[in-house]
Structure formats: structure tokens, C-alpha cells
Amino acid sequence: MRxxxxxxxxxxxxxxxxxxxxxADTIAAKDARDVGGFIGGHSDTGGKSLVKNSFTEVKxxxxxxxVGGFIGGxxxxxxxxxxxxxxxxSDVYASSETTASSGGxxxxxxxxxxxxxxxxxxxxxxxxxxxxxxxxYVQKMESCYSYGEHVTGNNQVGGFFGKDQTDTIINxxxxxxxxxxxxxVGGFFGxxxxxxNSGCTTRADVEATGDRVGGYAGYIKxxxxxxxxxxxxKGNVQSNGEKYTGGFAGQAVDIKILECYATGNVKGNQYVGxxxxxxxxxxxxxxxxxxxxIKYVGGLAAGGTANIENSxxxxxxxxxxxxxxxxxxxxxxxxxxxxxxxxxxGDYIGGGFGKxxxxxxxxxxxxxxxxxxxxxxxxxxxxxCIGLSTxxxxxxxxxxxxxFNDIWQIDVIEWIDIYERPYLKWxxxxxQASPIISIAIENQISESVVSSDQVLVTIAMPFGSDxxxxxxxxxxxxxxxxxxxxxxxxxGVTINDFSTPLMCYIVYPNTxxxxxxxxEENAQDTTLWIIxxxxxxxxxxxxxxxxxxxxxxxxxxxxxxxxxxxxVEAIPNQGYRFVHWKxxxxxxxxxxxILVIDNxxxxxxxxxxxxxxxxxxDIKNNDFSCYPCPTKGLVEIKFNEYYNDYIEVFSLKGEALxxxxxxNELSKTIDLSxxxxxxxxxxxxxxxxxxxxx
Numbered sequence: 001m002r003x004x005x006x007x008x009x010x011x012x013x014x015x016x017x018x019x020x021x022x023x024a025d026t027i028a029a030k031d032a033r034d035v036g037g038f039i040g041g042h043s044d045t046g047g048k049s050l051v052k053n054s055f056t057e058v059k060x061x062x063x064x065x066x067v068g069g070f071i072g073g074x075x076x077x078x079x080x081x082x083x084x085x086x087x088x089x090s091d092v093y094a095s096s097e098t099t100a101s102s103g104g105x106x107x108x109x110x111x112x113x114x115x116x117x118x119x120x121x122x123x124x125x126x127x128x129x130x131x132x133x134x135x136x137y138v139q140k141m142e143s144c145y146s147y148g149e150h151v152t153g154n155n156q157v158g159g160f161f162g163k164d165q166t167d168t169i170i171n172x173x174x175x176x177x178x179x180x181x182x183x184x185v186g187g188f189f190g191x192x193x194x195x196x197n198s199g200c201t202t203r204a205d206v207e208a209t210g211d212r213v214g215g216y217a218g219y220i221k222x223x224x225x226x227x228x229x230x231x232x233x234k235g236n237v238q239s240n241g242e243k244y245t246g247g248f249a250g251q252a253v254d255i256k257i258l259e260c261y262a263t264g265n266v267k268g269n270q271y272v273g274x275x276x277x278x279x280x281x282x283x284x285x286x287x288x289x290x291x292x293x294i295k296y297v298g299g300l301a302a303g304g305t306a307n308i309e310n311s312x313x314x315x316x317x318x319x320x321x322x323x324x325x326x327x328x329x330x331x332x333x334x335x336x337x338x339x340x341x342x343x344x345x346g347d348y349i350g351g352g353f354g355k356x357x358x359x360x361x362x363x364x365x366x367x368x369x370x371x372x373x374x375x376x377x378x379x380x381x382x383x384x385c386i387g388l389s390t391x392x393x394x395x396x397x398x399x400x401x402x403x404f405n406d407i408w409q410i411d412v413i414e415w416i417d418i419y420e421r422p423y424l425k426w427x428x429x430x431x432q433a434s435p436i437i438s439i440a441i442e443n444q445i446s447e448s449v450v451s452s453d454q455v456l457v458t459i460a461m462p463f464g465s466d467x468x469x470x471x472x473x474x475x476x477x478x479x480x481x482x483x484x485x486x487x488x489x490x491x492g493v494t495i496n497d498f499s500t501p502l503m504c505y506i507v508y509p510n511t512x513x514x515x516x517x518x519x520e521e522n523a524q525d526t527t528l529w530i531i532x533x534x535x536x537x538x539x540x541x542x543x544x545x546x547x548x549x550x551x552x553x554x555x556x557x558x559x560x561x562x563x564x565x566x567x568v569e570a571i572p573n574q575g576y577r578f579v580h581w582k583x584x585x586x587x588x589x590x591x592x593x594i595l596v597i598d599n600x601x602x603x604x605x606x607x608x609x610x611x612x613x614x615x616x617x618d619i620k621n622n623d624f625s626c627y628p629c630p631t632k633g634l635v636e637i638k639f640n641e642y643y644n645d646y647i648e649v650f651s652l653k654g655e656a657l658x659x660x661x662x663x664n665e666l667s668k669t670i671d672l673s674x675x676x677x678x679x680x681x682x683x684x685x686x687x688x689x690x691x692x693x694x
Contacts, residue, residue, distance in 0.1 A: 001032040003040035005072070006058050010040050011081070013047025020054045028062045030095060034073035034107070035063030037090045041073025042081045042110065052084040053486065062093040065100050065126075066107035066134070069118050074108035074137065081110035085486065087117040089500065093124065094134075100126030100153065101135035103162060104146050109136030113144055117503045121148045129153030130162035130190070131176040138166040145503050145530060146174045151204075157181030158190035158218070159204040165192075171199040175456070175501065175530065183210030186218035186250070187235050193221055198229040205235040205264070213239035214250035214277070215262050221253040222280070229258045236264040236289070243270040244277040246301070247289050253305075255280040259426050265289040265315070271302040273328070274315045279304035282311050284407065284424050288416055290315040290340070296354070298327035299338045307359075308333040310407050310424070314340055314416055321346030322354035324377065325365050326385075330355030335402050339366040339393070339421065342373060350377035352385035360384045362400055366393065394420035435506045436529075437475040442492075445539060445558055456530045462539030462603045463561055467498045470533065480506050484531075498533035505529070537561075540597065541605040542568050548576045548610025565597040570608035571664055572642045579609040593642065624684045630692035633673030637682065639666050650681040650688075 003010040006022040022038060034041035038056035042049065056070055066073040069090035071083070083106075094102035101107050104118035118132050128135040131146035146160050156163040159176040174188055184191045187202035202216055212219040215233030220226075233248050244251040245268025248260060262275050266289055271277040274287030279301050287300055296302040299313030304327075313325060317340055322328045325338025330353055338352055348354040351365035356376035365375055367387030375385030392398045394410055399422060402408055408422040416423075439448050441459050449458040461467055473492045474482060482489040483505040484496055496502060506529060537558040542551055553568035570593040572578050581589040584605045589595065595606060624639045637647060642664050649658035649670065657675065662668045672680070672693050681688045 001029060002034040003073070004029045004032050004035045004063070005038055005040035006036070006056050007038045007054075008040070010034070011042050011049055011051070013049060015049040017051045018053055021056060023057045025058070026060045026062075027058050028060065030062070030064065032063045033065040035061060035067045036072035036107070037061045037069045037088050038086075039071040041066065041071065048080045048082075050082045050084070051086060053086070055087045057089045059091065060093070061090045062095070065094060065096045065102070067092055067094040067100070067102040068105055068107040068134070069103075069120055070105045070116070071110065072107045074106065074110050080112070082112035082114070083110055083116055084114045085116070087119070087503075089119040091120045092122045094126060094129070096124065096126040097154075098126055099128055099135070100124040101128045101162070102126075103130040103134035104132050104148060104151075105144070106133045107135070109133045109138040109141070109166070111139045113138060113141035115143045115503070115505075117145045117147070119147045119500045121150050123150070123152045125154060127153065127155040128163040128190070129157045129181070131159045131174050131179075132161065132172075133164070134162045136161055136164050136166050140168045141166060141172060142170045143505075144172045146176055147501050148176045150178045150180065151176050153181045155181065155183045155210070156190035156218075157185045158188055159186070159202050160188045160200070161190065161192065163191045164189050164194050166194045167196070169194055169197045169200060173201045173530065174204060175532075176202070176204045178207070179204045180207045182208060183241065184212045184218040184250075185210075186214045187216055187233050188231070189217040189220060191219050192217050194226065196227055196229075197231060200231045201233075203234040206237045208239045209241060210239070211241040212244045212250040213237060213241060213268070214246045214248055215264050215266075216248045216260075217252070218250045220249055220251075220255060222255045226255040227258060228255065228260055231260045233262045234264060237266045237268075239268045241269065243268075245269070245271070245293070246273045246275060246277040247287050247291075248275045248285075249277070249279065251278045252276055252280045256283060257281065257285055258283045259285065259424070261286045261288075261427070263288045265291070267292045269293060270295045271328075272297045273301040274299045274313050275311075276301045276304065278302060279306070279308075281306040282308045284309070284426060285311045286424065286427070287313045288315055290317075292318045293323075294320050295322050296328040297323040298329075298354070299325040299340045300336070301327045301331070303327065303329035304331050306332070308336055310334070311336045312422070313338045316340040317342045319344045319349070322348045322377070324350045324353040325370070326352045326363060328354045330357035330360070330376065330378070330380075332357055332359035333363050334360070335362045335399070337364040337422070339369065339417070341369040348377035349373065350385070351375050351387055353377065356380035356382070356385070362402065364388050364399065366390060390419055393422070396422075435477045435480045437477060439472060439474040441470050441472060441533065443539075445537065456532060459531070459533045461533055461535055462558070463535045463537045464602045465535055467533045467535065469495055470498055471495050472531070476506065482506055498531065501530050501532040503529075504531055538600045539603040540565055540600065542595075542608070543605065544570065544608045545610050547573065549573050549578065549608060551608065559597070559600040562599050562601060565600060567594050567596050568606075569594045570610070572610050572644065574644050574664065576610040576612055576644075578641055579611050582607045582609055623687065624689070626682055626689055626691050630694045631672060632694050633671055635670050635672055635682070635691055637668045637670065637684065639684070642666060643668075643684070645685065648683045649675075650683060652679060652681070
């Protein structure tokens with residue numbers, strides 16, 4: 001059984017589907033292939049078909065192979081299928097234990113994909129499992145995005161692509177949190193032979209039991225003139241396999257990795273690197289994570305077959321043998337450095353490299369962090385890997401023949417290091433021309449956070465806020481326009497549902513029609529952004545009745561779910577008395593002026609109610625007490641509420657002896673030491689109490 005879809009089973013040749021949608025709880029076909037939340041597959045041969053401006057919201061899509069949240073199978077032989085401006089919200093499951101070829105958006109990719117999004121988790125015991133596409137023969141895809149908690153499979157598992165055989169991928173991103181599998185597992189690609197890949201990102205943590213595991217790609221190789229450009233991985237990577245684990249790529253063969261980086265910590269066994277476990281050609285790249293392994297371990301790379309050029313690593317390295325802050329093995333490396341400390345108990349432990357290489361030139365390591373190590377663990381070619389003190393890293397002349405005009409610049413990047421170091425000019429310049437000047441939502445609980453790669457904007461709202469009906473308040477650079485769901489946004493006016501992250505575009509349009517904008521024809525310099533709104537805490541608000549009093553403890557506070565609020569004290573003004581606290585529903589909570597809320601489960605407002613005092617009758621019986629009694633001099637008077645009036649001391653004959661004033665006080669101390677031994681009356685309001693003076 002095959003071709004099962006929520007909207008249509010299969011799409012033939014020369015078909016246009018525009019502005020269509022489908023919703024359902026489940027599309028389940030246990031033994032079927034080509035199962036999709038919107039389209040089962042593309043069954044015909046020849047012709048051109050287009051699907052655009054459509055979506056599907058199916059909670060659960062399942063089948064055996066070629067299962068996708070939007071489309072299951074790809075294109076028929078000789079046909080061309082394009083999908084544009086579409087999204088799916090579905091969890092996907094494929095039951096095959098061999099080649100399952102399933103993904104959050106597509107089981108098998110069509111020829112062209114533009115501006116598409118998948119929301120949901122993907123799981124299978126089989127191979128070729130991706131957060132967006134399982135198995136792809138795509139010619140070009142651009143500005144696509146996958147979001148989910150986890151992607152789980154066996155081999156060739158990726159946060160975006162399981163098994164990729166695409167020609168060109170540009171500006172695609174995955175926000176999947178965790179990717180798990182066996183072999184060839186990566187935060188973006190599990191396996192890839194893509195020709196050109198630019199501007200793509202992942203933040204997924206990657207966990208695997210086998211070989212070839214990477215924060216960006218598990219295994220990537222070139223079948224043409226392959227190049228990765230301006231891509232990055234931010235997740236942590238851990239593998240229990242024998243070899244090839246990297247913060248960016250587990251194993252990269254015959255490719256050029258240009259201006260890419262990884263920031264996650266990496267843990268593996270053999271061939272473990274902060275950027276690559278085993279690599280092709282690394283140019284102007286960097287890695288910042290700590291690296292742990294058993295053998296062949298490097299802050300930047302473990303080993304490889306080509307050059308490392310103008311690159312650096314800052315993470316600490318821990319290994320048994322063959323370790324260095326730059327690389328574990330002696331590999332050709334030019335004008336690069338490592339600043340992390342290197343620790344190991346076995347052979348070939350060096351400040352820069354585990355072993356030296358004849359073709360390594362002008363490399364440096366931090367001698368302050370590695371005072372007992374030489375540049376190369378085998379003691380060879382030491383003149384080409386020199387130790388510098390931490391202060392020397394801030395001096396350009398310390399780096400012989402390095403290019404500080406076009407490639408390097410001394411600076412401080414605080415999230416990497418507090419010290420001045422050489423940094424790559426592209427990383428200092430990249431992202432400085434952000435089109436977003438400011439972006440916010442009314443009542444958000446903290447500053448909006450824009451990711452360093454300018455892909456993700458995170459806005460935190462009070463826990464329990466209705467985030468399905470919110471308007472962005474933003475300011476963009478001159479000429480820029482913000483687009484969400486093909487609608488031009490008006491700051492503070494246009495309403496959107498932020499219950500799932502929204503893909504938006506910031507463009508500089510040429511023309512628009514009726515509020516709609518054709519991105520491909522009418523926009524220049526299109527930039528993809530993701531707006532993610534989070535419910536982070538409950539917001540408690542406090543106020544008082546007008547002119548009645550003040551609050552000690554603030555007017556707002558954030559409290560975790562089921563947490564306890566900090567105390568807030570209601571203090572009456574002169575001539576007023578505190579009555580009670582009320583909540584949002586007008587219910588009386590307590591008559592005590594100090595309010596503490598336990599087990600907070602929602603955002604709420606509280607009002608301190610005060611009323612004008614009418615005179616001495618406001619102080620009633622049992623409203624104050626005196627201590628000690630008898631007293632030798634000082635006596636403390638405690639009130640059950642804030643008191644704003646006089647306290648008087650009388651003799652038994654009614655003579656007024658002492659008079660003091662209390663101003664919004666809960667207690668007052670009176671000195672009776674000047675009085676003779678005897679019994680006296682203390683008068684508060686309309687009440688008198690006897691006190692003995694010794």
C-alpha cells in the first residue's frame with residue numbers, strides 16, 4: 001500500500017496546488033510507503049508540478065518507509081516537483097528497521113524547496129531519518145527550517161537531513177534540540193554528499209553509539225567540488241563509537257570547510273576534534289568547545305588528509321595519547337593557533353600538536369596554559385609551533401608573517417575569551433549589519449535575545465500568557481520590511497500566533513500588492529529569521545488603592561511554576577489603615593498586611609486595600625500589647641496593624657505624663673525610666689492597658 005496523504009494521495013504531472021490545507025489527529029498506515037500529512041507522494045513521470053502557500057496540521061503521521069509530515073515520497077522519474085511557502089506541524093514515525101527514509105517535512109525530497117517549515121519530532125528504528133528530510137535528491141533548497149524536541153533513528157540521522165544528496169542548500173536551519181542514533185549522526189546532516197552548502201545552522205545536541213558523529217555532519221564527502229561555507233554547529237557531541245567524532249564534522253572527506261565553526265563540547269574515543277574528527281581542508285574556521293578522547297585528540301581536529309589554514313581553537317583537550325590544542329596528529333597546518341590546556345598521561349602530548357609535521361608553518365600555542373609542554377609531542381619541527389604567553393597573543397608582531405590586513409585582527413570576543421587574541425575578520429564583521437534595530441512584545445519579562453548568527457530571536461513572556469494573539473513591536477533599518485506568513489507586519493498592530501516558532505523574512509522589497517509580497521520576484525537581500533516566544537514564569541503584579549499606602553517588595557515579580565513568591569508588605573499612609581489583600585477575581589485573601597503566595601500556578605494581580613481612619617475607635621480591644629510588664633524603664637508596644645496616632649501614658653489619677661507619636665509603625669518603644677515606681681496606664685486609641693514600673 002502506498003501514496004497516502006491527508007490532502008491528496010499522489011500528485012501527477014503539471015499540477016498546481018495553492019492555498020490549501022488539511023488538519024487531522026492521525027494519518028497511520030502501518031505497512032505503507034509514501035505517507036504524508038499533506039501529500040503521499042509524486043507518482044507520475046515527466047512534467048512540472050508546484051505546491052505553494054499550503055499547510056498541514058496532523059498530530060501524528062506514521063507508515064513504514066518514505067514518511068513525511070508534509071510529503072512522503074519525492075518525485076517520479078524525470079519529473080520536477082517544487083514546494084514553496086508551506087509548513088507542517090506533525091510528529092512522524094516510520095516503522096522500517098532498514099531504510100526508512102523519513103523526515104519532519106518530507107520522507108524523500110522533491111527537486112526544489114523554498115521557504116518551508118516543519119514542526120515536530122521524528123522517530124524510527126531505521127536509517128535515513130531527518131528533522132526536515134529523510135532521504136534527499138534535491139537540486140536546490142533555500143530558507144527552510146525544522147523545529148522539534150528530538151530526531152531519533154539508527155544510521156544516517158540528522159537534525160535537518162538524514163541522507164543528503166542535494167546539489168545546493170542555502171540558509172537552512174534546524175532548531176531540533178537532540179539528535180540520537182548509531183552511525184553517521186549529525187546535528188544538521190547524518191550523511192551528506194551535497195555540492196554547495198552555505199549559511200546553514202544547527203544547535204542540536206548529538207548523541208550516538210557508533211562512528212562518524214558530528215555537531216553539524218556525521219559523515220560528509222565530496223562527489224564534485226564540495227564546499228561548506230559559513231555554517232555552524234552549537235550543540236554538544238558525544239559518541240561511544242570507536243572513531244571519528246567532531247564538534248562540526250565526524251569525518252569530512254575531500255571537501256573544503258570555509259569560515260565555519262563549532263562551539264559545543266565533544267567527547268569520543270579515537271579521532272576526536274573540536275571541529276573535525278577527520279577532515280579534508282579547513283580554512284578560516286574555529287572551535288571553542290572542550291574535547292575529550294582516548295587517542296588522536298585535538299582542539300581543532302584529530303587528523304586529516306589536507307591542510308588547516310588560518311584557523312584556531314580555544315577549548316581544553318584531555319586525552320591518553322596523541323593530543324594537542326590544535327591537532328592530535330602531525331598534519332599540514334598553516335598560520336593557526338590553539339589556546340586551550342592539554343592534558344594526557346601517555347605519549348605524544350604537545351601544546352599544539354601530538355606529532356609534528358614537515359609542512360606545518362607559523363603555528364602557535366598558549367605557553368601560559370601549557371608551561372610544561374613543547375609545541376609538538378614528538379619533539380620534531382618545534383620551530384614551526386611556538387609557545388606564546390597569554391599577553392603575547394595580543395601583539396600582532398608575535399605572529400610571524402601572519403596577514404593582519406585581510407584575515408586576522410586582534411580583538412576581544414567575550415563569549416570566547418576575556419583576553420585579546422587574533423580573531424578572523426569575517427567573524428568580527430559577520431552579523432554587524434543586522435536589519436533588526438529592536439524587537440519586542442508588550443509585557444515581555446526580559447530583553448529579547450538575538451542569536452549571534454542572527455537567525456533566532458527569543459522573547460520570554462510570563463508563564464501562562466496567551467501567546468496565540470500577540471503583536472511584535474519592532475524597528476528595522478531603513479527600507480526593510482518584516483514578513484510573517486506572507487503578510488507585511490505593522491509594528492504593534494499585526495497579530496500572530498506564537499504557540500510555535502514563526503519563520504519570518506526581513507526584505508527590501510521592490511513592489512508589493514495588497515499587503516502580499518512575492519519574495520522571489522519582488523524582494524532583494526531576503527533574510528530568514530525565527531521568532532520564538534517562550535512562557536518562562538508566572539508574573540505576579542501588586543498594587544494599592546489610590547493614596548492609601550505603599551508597597552514594600554516591589555510591584556511585580558516572576559515566580560516559577562508551583563513556586564513561592566517573595567513577601568510583599570502593604571504600608572498605610574498617614575490617616576489610613578490596611579484592611580486586606582484582594583486577588584484578580586476580587587476575592588479577599590488575607591487581612592495580614594504581608595502577602596506571600598505559595599504554589600503559584602498562574603499569572604495574577606493582587607491589590608492592597610486601605611481605608612481612611614475615622615478616629616480613635618479604629619484601635620479596638622486586643623489591637624496592641626506591651627512588654628515587658630513589669631518594666632524597669634523601657635516598654636515595647638506592639639500593634640496588630642500599622643498605627644498612625646499618639647501614644648499616651650497616664651497616672652492612676654489621670655494625669656498625662658508622656659506623649660509620643662507613631663507614624664505608620666507596627667511597634668513603638670517608650671521610656672518610663674523617669675517615672676516613679678508604681679502603676680500607670682498606656683493609652684492607644686480608645687484602649688488603655690496597665691503597666692507596672694519597678
